[in-house]
Amino acid sequence: MSNLMLAGVLLMLLALAYQLGLTRSRKLTTDLSGQKVRLHSRPVYHGALVAFWTVVPAFGVFLLWRFIQPGVINQMIIAQLPEAIMAGMTDSDMRVFLRRITHLSSGFGLSDQPQPHELQAAELLSVLQVRGHALMLALMASLAAAGLYFSWQQIHPDLRARNQMERVVKVALIACSSVAILTTIGIVLSMFGEAMRFFAFVNPMDFFFGTTWNPRFQTAGTEGQTGFGMLPLLWGTVMIALIALLVAIPVGLMAAIYMSEYAPSRVRSVAKPIIEVLAGIPTIVYGFFALITVGPFLSSFGATFGLDIRATSALTAGVVMGIMIIPFISSLSDDIITQVPRSLRDGSLGLGATQSETIRKVVLPAALPGIVGAILLAASRAIGETMIVVLAAGNSPVLTANPFEAVSTMTVTIVNQLTGDLDFASPQSLVAFALGLTLFVITLLLNVIALVIVRKYREQYE
Amino acid sequence: MKISTVNPQDKTALAQQRDLMQQRVAQSLAKRHAKEKRFKLTGQLAVGTALAFVAILFISIFSKGLPAFWQATLTLDIYFDPDIILIDEKPVQAAGESDATFQERYQAWQMDLAFINFNGLILNALAEVIPEAAAHPRDAMRLVTSGERIALRNLVEEDPSIIGSRKRLNLLADANVDVWIKGNIDRDLADSRQQLSARTRGWVDQLVEQGVIKNRFSTALFMNADSRSSLASAGLxxxxxxxxxxxxxxxxxxxxxxxxxxxxxxxxxxxxxxxxxxxxxxxxxxxxxxxxxxxxxxxxxxxxxxxxxxxxxxxxxxxxxxxxxxxxxxxxxxxxxxxxxxxxxxxxxxxxxxxxxxxxxxxxxxxxxxxxxxxxxxxxxxxxxxxxxxxxxxxxxxxxxxxxxxxxxxxxxxxxxxxxxxxxxxxxxxxxxxxxxxxxxxxxxxxxxxxxxxxxxxx
Missing domain, CATH: 1.10.3720.10 (MetI-like)
Structure with a gap:
């Protein structure tokens, strides 16, 4: 029975069980003498409870079986292999063998002649698969039948079906909200695990404090030339983020001040959403924009002043990333500036200060912590940004202080090391996880600090 | 300072001081107001800059991208020549024939179809508009993108009865032809750096004049999957x-x-x-x-x-x-x-x-x-x-x-x-x-x- 059919049958069973529970509980509303009986729970809850006990345990068996069956069958096949063949097999031989017999048994065929022991194993595999499947179906059917029968039997005017169903709903809700936590745990564990495997190849000190980045495969004659030093990448990341902030802070902050303090509401209601469009544009579009428009423009602009600016450089990537983070800074700062209490402004204006003096000497100092938080959030966004730098930073991992040169960043290197073949065994691809972990920790710290500052600030004026 | 003991002289001194203060405030006021104006202007400038960034981004993408929805297209009379399309009747499932044997026959027929020289059809059609095309097939075939022969094959596969008839069809031009027509390549570049031969380029200009090649709205971008061999018909x-x-x-x-x-x-x-x-x-x-x-x-x-x-x-x-x-x-x-x-x-x-x-x-x-x-x-x-x-x-x-x-x-x-x-x-x-x-x-x-x-x- 295919999975799709099974799902269909389960759904039908669900509807059937619900109906059975519903009709039985409805019948209970009048007793034998025709007297009305009050049910503790309404019939829908009885129906739902019966449906739950019929389908969910059976489905659980299905999931568990799917997960366990292949491993068990493989073990059974390996166990019956003749000693003589087992003796010469390595782990990778075993994997090839298993794949070959899977192809054989599924009728997919092999490109060469199968050996007799492979044919035998393939035969056994298909027999075991059929048996396993039948066993699973039998177990599911009996569980469903038992669940249906017992929960149906239990229906009684005093059965607290609603409370039981609500407990089920609550458990389901808790399970859903644990997914977010599991994701975080998954991120930390997977990156930590792979990074540890990387550090088995490369000394962590060399990674964190090395100044050469040259992760190529060693061949004869190039020994000692590989370098996994992260510093050039970290510096590239920081430099581009700094350029981005230099572009975004003045524009974003002044725009926020103007919007919240000066702009008539008509201007504000038009300009604010348009600026926020910048936040919704996919980063690949910014990357293309940098590559096609901004890079050549900066390059020719520099040429008129005799400056040698590469079309793909830290400056190009930084400027475009700055444009991208303008809305982060402007809308967050806007929120924060509007939260500064009216009384502070009135006090200052009442003493005869002009509006700009009020803003600069009263509003901004009061809003400063929040603005710093906004800037930190924008910085973390800039550090983790990938596509703009992949396209526009030039990808040359060298330590340079010149923003007109091409650089490389951590995110670019993660993409470079992990596209193409994923083998997960060489330090060349594992290094992506060490870089990812570093990136994760840096952005996490920035976010936590920013969130703490913003939260403190909110409490101050609430 | 005690006001009550102030004598008249001090009073005038105080008044003088106040006048001085007021003067100073009045003097600085212009400066402060100018500063206020400058500050407000900076704010307006910042909003303007942000809006300008949005505008530049959209204008640059749209001005580059909109022309690409219209592609150079050749309108040719394709003659589905029975001498070139030498193929048996399209197999029909006979009564009592199993699906498997029919599939086998059908696939054999498709295989025969795949070996037919559909480029020949295009070449013949081109020769009708450019007489010298027949003598230089390589140059001529650079005009039409290579995916179009598949399109012709699909037409025949769908309805074999068109064999022997003439049909006016729009064929996508090669990507390089498109580039040449739209002026996206420098026309004065030396021959060695041009993608198309001088002869093909001459033909393109000639065909544009004749109205055979036109920029037409192309659905290739929406209907096709990506392609590396036939760039002009690569789609999304x-x-x-x-x-x-x-x-x-x-x-x-x-x-x-x-x-x-x-x-x-x-x-x-x-x-x-x-x-x-x-x-x-x-x-x-x-x-x-x-x-x-x-x-x-x-x-x-x-x-x-x-x-x-x-x-x-x-x-x-x-x-x-x-x-x-x-x-x-x-x-x-x-x-x-x-x-x-x-x-x-x-x-x-x-x-x-x-x-x-x-x-x-x-x-x-x-x-x-x-x-x-x-x-x-x-x-x-x-x-x-x-x-x-x-x-x-x-x-x-x-x-x-x-x-x-x-x-x-x-x-x-x-x-x-x-x-x-x-x-x-x-x-x-x-x-x-x-x-x-x-x-x-x-x-x-x-x-x-x-x-x-x-x-x-x-x-």
Missing amino acids: AGAFMGSLMMMLIVMFLAVPLGVASAIYLEEFAPKNKLTDLIEVNINNLAAVPSIVFGLLGASVFILWFKLPLSAPVVGGLVLSLMTLPTVIIATRSTLKAIPPSIRSAALGIGASKVQSVFHHVLPLAIPGILTGSILGIAQALGETAPLLLIGMSSFVASVPSSPFDQSTALPVQIYLWQGNELRNFFEARTSAAIIVLLTMMISLNALAIWLRRHFENRW
Whole structure:
């Protein structure tokens, strides 16, 4: 029975069980003498409870079986292999063998002649698969039948079906909200695990404090030339983020001040959403924009002043990333500036200060912590940004202080090391996880600090 | 200073001092007002700059991309010459014939069809408009993109009765012809640096004059999958299907999960250290760089669960995890905005907590939840970086038919096209792809805004 059919049958069973529970509980509303009986729970809850006990345990068996069956069958096949063949097999031989017999048994065929022991194993595999499947179906059917029968039997005017169903709903809700936590745990564990495997190849000190980045495969004659030093990448990341902030802070902050303090509401209601469009544009579009428009423009602009600016450089990537983070800074700062209490402004204006003096000497100092938080959030966004730098930073991992040169960043290197073949065994691809972990920790710290500052600030004026 | 003991002389001194002060204030006032004006101007300038960035971005993409929707197309009379298309009748399933044997016969027929020289048909048609084309077949065949012979084959396969007839067809010109006509290559470049031979270029100009080659709106961009051999007919269909499947996965995974966890956290969870931790965790998850989710996908879904590389199902899972915090945060803020009186009223007339949430609070929250979810899906639609790490950047020349097939996605297709060697042609085509992507995102956002406006409840 295919999975799709099974799902269909389960759904039908669900509807059937619900109906059975519903009709039985409805019948209970009048007793034998025709007297009305009050049910503790309404019939829908009885129906739902019966449906739950019929389908969910059976489905659980299905999931568990799917997960366990292949491993068990493989073990059974390996166990019956003749000693003589087992003796010469390595782990990778075993994997090839298993794949070959899977192809054989599924009728997919092999490109060469199968050996007799492979044919035998393939035969056994298909027999075991059929048996396993039948066993699973039998177990599911009996569980469903038992669940249906017992929960149906239990229906009684005093059965607290609603409370039981609500407990089920609550458990389901808790399970859903644990997914977010599991994701975080998954991120930390997977990156930590792979990074540890990387550090088995490369000394962590060399990674964190090395100044050469040259992760190529060693061949004869190039020994000692590989370098996994992260510093050039970290510096590239920081430099581009700094350029981005230099572009975004003045524009974003002044725009926020103007919007919240000066702009008539008509201007504000038009300009604010348009600026926020910048936040919704996919980063690949910014990357293309940098590559096609901004890079050549900066390059020719520099040429008129005799400056040698590469079309793909830290400056190009930084400027475009700055444009991208303008809305982060402007809308967050806007929120924060509007939260500064009216009384502070009135006090200052009442003493005869002009509006700009009020803003600069009263509003901004009061809003400063929040603005710093906004800037930190924008910085973390800039550090983790990938596509703009992949396209526009030039990808040359060298330590340079010149923003007109091409650089490389951590995110670019993660993409470079992990596209193409994923083998997960060489330090060349594992290094992506060490870089990812570093990136994760840096952005996490920035976010936590920013969130703490913003939260403190909110409490101050609430 | 004691006022009462002040003598008249001091009084005038005080008055003088006050005058001095007032003078100084009056003098500085002009300066302060000028400063005020400058400050306000800087603010206006900043808003103007930000708006200008938006304008430049859109103008540069649209001015490059819009022309790419119209492609150089040759209108030719194709004669389906029975002397070239030497093929048996299209097999028909005979009564009593099993499906398998019919399939075999049909495939043999298709194989015969594939060996037919459809380029010959095109060449003959070209020779009718350019007499010397027959003598220089190589130069002539550079005019039409190579994918068109497949289109002709499909026509014959669909309806073999057209063999022997003439048909006026629009054939896409080669990418280089398109570049030449649109002036995207310097016409004065030396022959050695031109993509087309001098003879072909001469023909192109001649055909444009004759009206055989025209810029026509081309559906190739929407109907075809990516192609490397026939660049002019490379399209977005494969990437679009891939993106669509991923969005469906996000919709059916991230949205229910996110809404359920938001309901739990906002309505049921006790306020303690643990739920505080979950809250901080979700806020942080929303700010984790997207590429980190790609690393998670590569190591968990591909390395541990052995899911296939480049498959929309993995992409959908990764994007779902990435969108989850967005949906949770949006749903929570919607739930927070619903006044407690609704809950109290429900509880007051005897509803249980679960009933009050699912029967009363949730229906009121649906517009807000929808808006947040659509914005989350739009964000996932434009995401590129995590998809590169799970192998979706490989070249796929077919439209995926299931989420387990190889596929790309719209933003990844943009990434692949911007790197194509034929820059002159693909700069415009990439911009066109961006226009398609932006149009989809803007429609999603507009839908979200409309939903908010239409169903918004003000308390």
